[in-house]
Amino acid sequence: MTTFDQIATKIIKEQELIIGPVAWEEARRVPGVHINDERKGDVTVENGDKKEVVNKLVHQYERLFGRASLEVCKSAVSSILAGMPQADVPSSLI
Amino acid sequence: MDTSYEEKHLTDINKELYKRNRELAVKNKTLSLLRELYQISILTLDPAALSRKIASSIQVGLGLELVGIYSYQPKQDTLIPLGFAASQNFSTARISLHANVDDVSIEHVVNSFFFEPIVRGQHSGHASQLSDIWNKEIDKETLGKLQEQSHIVTTLVFPLSIEVRVLGVLTLCLNREYDSLDEFEKEAITSFINVIALALDKSILYQQISAANEKLRELDRQKTEFVSIASHQLRSPLTAIKGYSSMILENSYGELTDKLRQPMQNIFDSSQRLVVIIEDFLNVTRIELGKMKYDFTILNWRDLAERVVNELKPTIEKKGLSIDFSAGEGSYMVNADTGKLSQIISNIIDNAAKYTPTGAIHVSMEEGDSVVRLIIRDTGVGIPAETIPKLFEKFVRADDAGKVNYSGTGLGLYVAKQMVEAHKGKIWAESEGAGKGSSFFVELPATKK
Numbered sequence: 069m070t071t072f073d074q075i076a077t078k079i080i081k082e083q084e085l086i087i088g089p090v091a092w093e094e095a096r097r098v099p100g101v102h103i104n105d106e107r108k109g110d111v112t113v114e115n116g117d118k119k120e121v122v123n124k125l126v127h128q129y130e131r132l133f134g135r136a137s138l139e140v141c142k143s144a145v146s147s148i149l150a151g152m153p154q155a156d157v158p159s160s161l162i
Numbered sequence: 163m164d165t166s167y168e169e170k171h172l173t174d175i176n177k178e179l180y181k182r183n184r185e186l187a188v189k190n191k192t193l194s195l196l197r198e199l200y201q202i203s204i205l206t207l208d209p210a211a212l213s214r215k216i217a218s219s220i221q222v223g224l225g226l227e228l229v230g231i232y233s234y235q236p237k238q239d240t241l242i243p244l245g246f247a248a249s250q251n252f253s254t255a256r257i258s259l260h261a262n263v264d265d266v267s268i269e270h271v272v273n274s275f276f277f278e279p280i281v282r283g284q285h286s287g288h289a290s291q292l293s294d295i296w297n298k299e300i301d302k303e304t305l306g307k308l309q310e311q312s313h314i315v316t317t318l319v320f321p322l323s324i325e326v327r328v329l330g331v332l333t334l335c336l337n338r339e340y341d342s343l344d345e346f347e348k349e350a351i352t353s354f355i356n357v358i359a360l361a362l363d364k365s366i367l368y369q370q371i372s373a374a375n376e377k378l379r380e381l382d383r384q385k386t387e388f389v390s391i392a393s394h395q396l397r398s399p400l401t402a403i404k405g406y407s408s409m410i411l412e413n414s415y416g417e418l419t420d421k422l423r424q425p426m427q428n429i430f431d432s433s434q435r436l437v438v439i440i441e442d443f444l445n446v447t448r449i450e451l452g453k454m455k456y457d458f459t460i461l462n463w464r465d466l467a468e469r470v471v472n473e474l475k476p477t478i479e480k481k482g483l484s485i486d487f488s489a490g491e492g493s494y495m496v497n498a499d500t501g502k503l504s505q506i507i508s509n510i511i512d513n514a515a516k517y518t519p520t521g522a523i524h525v526s527m528e529e530g531d532s533v534v535r536l537i538i539r540d541t542g543v544g545i546p547a548e549t550i551p552k553l554f555e556k557f558v559r560a561d562d563a564g565k566v567n568y569s570g571t572g573l574g575l576y577v578a579k580q581m582v583e584a585h586k587g588k589i590w591a592e593s594e595g596a597g598k599g600s601s602f603f604v605e606l607p608a609t610k611k
Contacts, residue, residue, distance in 0.1 A: 085187045086180065134177035136184055143344045147225040150313035150337035151251055 071152065072118040075145045075161075076101055076125055077111040082144035083129055083137065094132065098125045119158040126160040192350045195223045199354055203361030207368045209233060213245025216358055220334070221247035224347055227314050228252050228335035230264060231358070233366070234271070234281055234328050241268040241277065241331060244362075248312075252335070255311035259304050263292075266299040274298075280321050281328050287319045288340060295319070295333075313337040318351070322359040329362050383451075390447035393440045400440065404433040442573040445505075446556065449580045456499040456584055460609055463503065463534050464494035464527050470507045471525050478515055484522040485511070492529030496606045502581045506589075509574040510538045510602045517600065518542030529608060536604040545593035545600050553591050554579040582606070 069077075076095075083091035092106050100121035104110040113121045129137040142161050149157050198219050206212040213231035221229040227249045232241040246264035248256065256262065271277050276294055279285045289295050292305040295317055300308075308314075318334045332355060336343070343351075407430040410418060418426065448454040471487040478485045496503075507525075514523045521541030528535045545553065557572040582589040587606035593599065 085191070086183045132173075132176060133180035136177070136181050139344060140184065143342075143347075146338050146342070147227075147249070150227075150315075 070113070070118070071148060071156075072113040072122055073111055075122055075148055075158070076113050077109055078144045078148065079122075079125060079129075079141045080111060081109055082140055086137075086140065087133070091129075094128050095125060098128050101125055119156070122158040123160040126158070130160075188344070188349060191223075192353055195219065195350055196354055196357060198223070199357050199361070203357065203364065207365055209362060209365040209369055210244050212361055212365045214247065215245070216361065217245045217247035220354070221249065224334075224350065225249075226334055227312050227337050228263075228333070230333040231322070231330060231362070232268070232333070233330040233362070238269070239271050241271060241281070243267065244330065252308075252312040252314075255308050259308050259311070261300055261304045261308045263296055263300060263308075266296070268296075268299065277319070277331070280319055280331055284321045284323055284326075284328060286321070289317045289319075290315070292317065292335075316340050320351075320355050322355065322362055324359055324363050329359055329366065332358060386447050386450045389443050390451070393443045393447065397437075397440055397444075400433055400436055404430065404437060407433060439571050442571045442577060445577045446573055449577070454580075454584070456502060458497050458499055460495055460497055461500055461503075462494050463496045463498065463536070463606065464489045464492070466500065466503060467507055467525060467527060467536055470504050471511070474508065474511055474515075478511070478523065481515060482520065483515060483518055485525065486522070487525045489527035490529070492527075492534075493608075493610075494527060494529055494534050495609045496534050496585075497609045498585050498606060499581075503585070506578045506581050506604060507536065507538075509578040510604070513574055514538055514540035514542065514600070514602070521599075532608055533605045534608045538602045539599065540601075541599045544596045544598040545591060546596055547593075550591055550593065554589065578604075 080091050080095045083094075092103065095101050095111070096103055098121065100113060100115040100118075101124075102112045102114050104112060115121060126138060126141045129141065138160070145161060149161060199216055202212065202215045202219065206215055213233075217229040217231055220226065228246065229248075230246040231244045233244050234241055243264050243266065248264075256264075268274060268277055271281050276287060276289060276297075280287045292309045292314060293302045296305060312335075314335045315338055316336045318336065318340060320332045320334075321328050322330045322332055334351070407426055409415065410426050411423070411430060445454070468487050468489070471485060475485055511523060511525065518540045519542065523541075524537075524539045526537045526539075528537070554575050556576045579589050582604055585606050587604060589602070589604045592601045592603070
C-alpha cells in the first residue's frame with residue numbers, strides 16, 4: 069500500500085464515519101480512485117498524478133458537503149502528512 | 163422557485179446536515195474511546211499495565227506520536243514513568259538515537275521550570291521543543307533529532323489529579339499544533355483526563371492495599387512462628403514443674419505437710435492448665451503453618467466418644483455437673499485421626515463445662531445415610547445470636563463468659579473447627595439465647611464397613 073493509497077483510504081473511512089456508505093459512493097465517482105474491497109477498506113490510487121487524484125477526492129467531498137469536510141480530510145491524514153516531504157503533499161491538504 | 167435556487171438550497175441543507183453528522187461522529191468517537199478506557203480501568207489493576215494500555219488506546223485513537231503516563235511520588239518529588247505508547251515514527255527514531263524518554267524519571271520536580279506548575283499548580287502545560295521537557299534527562303541535540311525524526315510539533319502535559327492530590331501527569335506528543343486539533347481531539351483529551359486519573363487512583367490504591375496485605379501476612383507468619391517457638395520452649399520446663407509437683411504430692415520426696423499440700427496442689431493444677439493452653443497455641447501454629455499431621459484410620463466414633471466422656475466424667479462431676487452419653491443403633495464408622503477426634507470431643511465438652519455453672523451435659527450420637535453426628539447439649543449460659551457466627555474464630559468467647567468462672571485461651575473451638583474441616587466434616591452451634599443452654603454439632607462423613 070503506497071502512501072497515497074493510505075491517504076485515500078483514511079479520508080474515505082473518516083468521511084464514512086460522518087456520512088455513512090455515501091462516502092464510498094462518492095469516492096467511486098473520482099477518476100483514479102479504485103476501490104478493491106469496501107469492507108476491508110482496500111483502496112488504490114491509480115493513474116499518473118496521484119497527488120491530483122487525492123486532490124479530486126478531497127474536492128468531491130468539499131463540493132457536496134462544504135468546508136467542514138475539507139477539515140475532516142486534513143485531520144484524518146495529518147499523521148501521514150507529518151512524515152512526508154512538503155513537495156509530495158497534495159495541495160488540497162496543505 | 164427556479165432550479166438553481168433549489169439546488170443551492172439543497173446544497174446548504176446538505177452542508178448543514180454534514181456539520182451535524184460530524185458533531186455526532188465526534189461524540190461517538192469520544193464515547194467509544196472513553197468506553198475503551200473504562201473497560202481497561204475495570205480489567206486492569208496493576209498501575210504500570212493500566213498505564214501502558216491506556217497510553218496505547220489514546221495513541222492509536224488520536225493518532226499521536228507519543229503518549230506517556232507518569233506517577234508522581236511526593237516524598238521523592240519525582241515523576242516516575244509508568245506506561246508509554248509510541249507511533250512507528252517515534253519508536254524507530256527512539257531506537258536509532260538511544261533516547262529512552264520512557265525510561266527516565268523526572269527528579270526534583272520543584273526545580274523543573276516545566277513540570278513544577280503542572281504538579282504544584284495543577285495547570286496544563288505545552289511545549290514546542292522536547293528539550294523544554296526532558297532537558298535534564300536527555301541531551302538537547304538528541305532530543306532535537308528525536309523531535310525532527312518523529313515529526314513532533316507540540317507536546318501537551320496534563321496533571322492527573324483527584325481533588326488536590328496529584329497522582330501523576332499525562333504527556334501527549336502531537337505532530338501538529340494544538341490549535342489545529344479538531345473538536346473531537348480537544349473534547350476527547352479533556353474528557354478522558356479525569357477517567358485516567360480515577361483509574362490510576364484505583365490501581366495505585368489496589369497496589370498499596372496488596373502491599374499492606376502482603377506485609378500483614380508476613381507479620382502474621384512471623385508471629386505464628388514466634389508463638390510456636392515460644393510454646394515449645396515453655397513446654398519443657400513446664401513438664402518438669404508438673405512432674406516434680408506431682409511427685410511431691412505423691413510424697414515421693416517424703417511426707418508432705420498439710421500446710422504445704424494445698425499450695426503444691428495449686429502449683430500442679432496451674433501447670434496442668436498451662437499445659438493445655440500451650441497445647442492450644444501449638445495446635446493453632448501447626449494449623450496456620452500447615453504443619454498439622456493427620457493419621458487417618460477407619461474407627462468407631464461412638465466407642466471413642468463414649469470413652470472420652472468416661473475419661474472426663476470425674477472432672478465434670480467434680481465441678482458439680484452431670485454428664486451422660488447415649489447413641490442409637492448404627493455402625494458409627496468414620497475415617498478419622500483418633501487423637502484429633504478425641505481432642506475435638508474433649509474441647510467441646512470442656513467448653514460446655516466452662517459455660518455451665520450448674521446442670522448437665524448430654525452427649526449423644528446419631529447416624530444418617532451418609533453422615534455420623536455427635537451432639538453435645540448443655541444447660542449452661544447459652545450463646546447470644548450475634549455471637550454464634552463468630553464462635554469458631556480465634557480468641558472468641560460468648561458474651562456471658564464474664565458471668566461464669568471462665569479461663570482458657572479462646573482457641574479450643576477454633577482448633578476443633580479446623581480439625582473437623584480437615585476430616586471433611588462440619589461443626590456448628592445452636593442456642594435459643596442467653597440462659598437457655600447450647601448445642602454443638604459435629605458431623606463427619608460415614609464410612610461403610
